[in-house]
Every structure is written in structure tokens, then in C-alpha cells.
Amino acid sequence: xxxxxxxxxxxxxxxxxxxxxxxxxxxxxxxxxxxxxxxxxxxxxxxxxxxxxxxxxxxxxxxxxxxxxxxxxxxxxxxxxxxxxxxxxxxxxxxxxxxxxxxxxxxxxxxxxxxxxxxxxxxxxxxxxxxxxxxxxxxxxxxxxxxxxxxxxxxxxxxxxxxxxxxxxxxxxxxxxxxxxxxxxxxxxxxxxxxxxxxxxxxxxxxxxxxxxxxxxxxxxxxxxxxxxxxxxxxxxxxxxxxxxxxxxxxxxxxxxxxxxxxxxxxxxxxxxxxxxxxxxxxxxxxxxxxxxxxxxxxx
Numbered sequence: 001x002x003x004x005x006x007x008x009x010x011x012x013x014x015x016x017x018x019x020x021x022x023x024x025x026x027x028x029x030x031x032x033x034x035x036x037x038x039x040x041x042x043x044x045x046x047x048x049x050x051x052x053x054x055x056x057x058x059x060x061x062x063x064x065x066x067x068x069x070x071x072x073x074x075x076x077x078x079x080x081x082x083x084x085x086x087x088x089x090x091x092x093x094x095x096x097x098x099x100x101x102x103x104x105x106x107x108x109x110x111x112x113x114x115x116x117x118x119x120x121x122x123x124x125x126x127x128x129x130x131x132x133x134x135x136x137x138x139x140x141x142x143x144x145x146x147x148x149x150x151x152x153x154x155x156x157x158x159x160x161x162x163x164x165x166x167x168x169x170x171x172x173x174x175x176x177x178x179x180x181x182x183x184x185x186x187x188x189x190x191x192x193x194x195x196x197x198x199x200x201x202x203x204x205x206x207x208x209x210x211x212x213x214x215x216x217x218x219x220x221x222x223x224x225x226x227x228x229x230x231x232x233x234x235x236x237x238x239x240x241x242x243x244x245x246x247x248x249x250x251x252x253x254x255x256x257x258x259x260x261x262x263x264x265x266x267x268x269x270x271x272x273x274x275x276x277x278x279x280x281x282x283x284x285x286x287x288x289x290x291x292x293x294x295x296x297x298x299x300x
Contacts, residue, residue, distance in 0.1 A: 008188055012181035015233045018172050019107065019180070021228070024101040030068045031165045035158060039065055052129070054090055054134035059083065066095035066122065071265055078146065078272070088277050092269040094130045096279060097286070098122035107232040112241065113253040125258045125286050127239045133278065148271050154291035177259060179226060181231050187234060190218070211257060211291035215247035220256070227261040228270050250298075259287035 033039055043064040055063075058081050061290060066074040074095050078088060101122060105115040155161040156164070190196045193239050200207075203221075204214035213218065221236070223231030266279050 007123040008184045009181060011237060012177065012184045013143075013239055015184070016177040016180045019176055019229055019233055022106045022110075023103050023172065023176075024105060024169055027069075027169060028048065028165065031161065032104060033068065034065070034073075037159050039068060047128075052134075053094075053130040054137070055087055055130070057088055059091055063094055063126075066099040068100075069097060070100045070103075071268060073098070073166045075268060075272075080298070083146050085135050085144040085146055085273055086139070088269075089137060089141065089274045090130050090133050091283055092274045092279055093133055093273070094126040096265055096269070097126040097129055097211070097283060104228050107229050108253055108257065111232050111235045112249050113255065113257065118253070118257050121254070121259055121290070125290070129282050129286060133282065137278075144273070153249065176230075178186045179230050183222060183226070183230060183282055184237065210251075210255060210288060211295050212251045213247050216249065216252045219247075219249075220252060222260075223256040224253075224258045228256055228266070233254065251294065254256060254291045254294050255287040257287075258290060259283040265298055 040061055043061040044057070046064070047060045050060045050063075060075045062077050062081070065077055074091070078091065081092070081136075101119050105122075106119045108118045126198055187196075190199070193264050199212045199221075200217045203217040207214045207217055207220070219231055222234055235252075237251075238247070240296055244254065263278060266276055269279060
């Protein structure tokens with residue numbers, strides 16, 4: 001099935017609707033869970049575990065908000081807590097590995113990775129990452145307070161809360177359509193000019209080192225620059241266009257589950273004083289190990 005320039009906007013709209021149908025119900029449910037205090041209850045249950053990660057009880061609220069919500073939610077909570085740089089660094093890595101799972105695991109499920117694999121994989125990797133980081137981080141980071149302004153807000157009733165959710169969701173839906181359309185236009189011209197083929201050759205060695213097929217180079221770049229949901233939208237389009245000839249995304253799914261959106265998400269925590277190498281290097285190593293372990297199991 002060939003794609004032409006004229007059909008891109010229609011395909012972008014269809015793909016955007018596909019993503020929005022996942023995001024809107026999920027974010028609505030999570031908004032209600034947060035409003036009624038369910039997130040705080042869940043976090044409280046796991047508080048004893050967090051002492052082994054160098055974190056206290058209040059930090060567990062940040063992490064479990066991250067599990068259910070996009071990254072901006074835990075970041076806003078961090079801004080209200082008296083956390084030091086050591087705690088913030090550990091939390092940042094954990095949140096970057098496992099955030100917004102209801103939405104992102106639903107997206108990955110539709111392109112080949114079941115939620116019962118992706119969700120435990122990301123949560124377990126985040127916990128292991130937090131534990132290892134707690135073992136290696138210097139203690140003097142505890143003396144530095146995270147440089148984030150403390151934000152206080154009045155408690156809203158249910159209707160204003162849902163109103164804020166609706167406005168934010170409408171903005172997000174428009175953003176999704178714009179980004180998906182731009183990505184599909186970019187992909188169209190990159191294919192037309194032969195750039196994707198050159199990209200596959202340029203990154204071929206690196207992709208093989210990562211245990212991935214060179215054919216997924218462009219999708220890997222998309223996932224690293226704009227995030228998992230948008231990358232998944234492009235993957236879905238390619239699967240529909242190429243059918244049985246589409247690349248094998250199993251390895252890529254494992255990789256981007258724990259390592260995606262290297263630019264925007266990392267930059268958010270860097271603005272809080274967290275060093276980039278604590279956020280990027282561990283995620284890449286975890287992704288590398290997970291993919292190669294998965295390949296060994298495939299062979300057996």
C-alpha cells in the first residue's frame with residue numbers, strides 16, 4: 001500500500017484519533033483517581049520499600065503519580081516537597097523509566113507489546129535503577145536542595161477539576177494532531193528523497209549493537225526525540241502500509257519501553273539540577289540489556 005502526499009493529512013487524522021481514543025479515557029480515569037486520593041493511598045502502601053531506594057514516604061507519592069500520569073504531574077509534586085538533589089536524581093530516573101503507563105502501555109499493546117509485559121518491565125526496571133543509583137550516588141548530593149519553586153494551589157472541587165482536565169485534554173489533542181501530521185509529512189519527504197535509506201545505513205551498526213534491526217532507525221529516532229506515543233503512531237502507520245513486510249518491532253518495543261524521549265523529558269529534570277548522565281546512561285544500558293536478553297530467549 002503506497003502513500004501519497006494528498007492522503008497524509010487524512011492518515012494523520014486517523015492515527016491521531018487512534019492515539020486520542022487511548023489517552024482521553026485513561027487520563028480521565030487517572031484524574032478521578034488522583035482527585036479521590038487513590039494515588040496517595042497506593043503510594044502509602046509502598047512507602048516501606050522506598051527506604052531501600054534512598055527515598056522517604058513522600059517520594060513514593062511522586063513515583064506513583066508518575067506511574068499513572070504524564071511526567072509533568074510528578075514534577076509539579078516534587079516542587080511542593082523538600083527533597084534534596086540525591087533524592088530528586090533517583091526519582092527522576094525512576095519516573096523517566098516508568099511514567100504514564102496506562103496510556104503508553106495501551107499504545108504499545110496495539111503495536112505488539114502486551115501491557116502485562118510492558119508495565120511490569122518498566123516498573124521493575126525503574127525500581128532496579130533506583131536501587132543501583134542509590135548505591136552509587138555520592139552522599140554530598142544530599143546537602144543540595146532541589147532548585148524548584150514551591151507551588152501551592154487551592155483544593156478544587158470536582159467540576160473545576162474536570163473542567164481543567166477537559167481544557168488540558170483539548171490542547172493535548174490538537175498538539176497530537178499537529179505533531180503526527182508533521183511527522184508523517186517528514187517521513188514522506190525523507191522516503192521520497194532517500195534519506196531514510198541513508199539513515200538506516202548510517203545507524204545500521206549502532207542499531208545492531210543495540211540488538212535492533214537497521215530498518216527501525218527512523219522510528220527509534222522519532223521515539224527518542226518526540227516520545228513513545230508519537231513514535232507508536234508512526235509505527236502503526238508503517239504496519240498498515242507494509243503489512244507482512246513491516247520491520248520486526250519486538251526488540252524496538254523492549255528498547256523504547258524504558259528508553260525514550262531523551263531530549264524533552266531529560267531536559268525537564270536537568271532544569272531541576274539533575275545531571276544528564278544519571279538520566280541518559282542508565283536508561284540506555286537497561287534498554288541494551290533488556291533487548292539482548294529478549295533476543296536470547298527468542299533463540300531458545
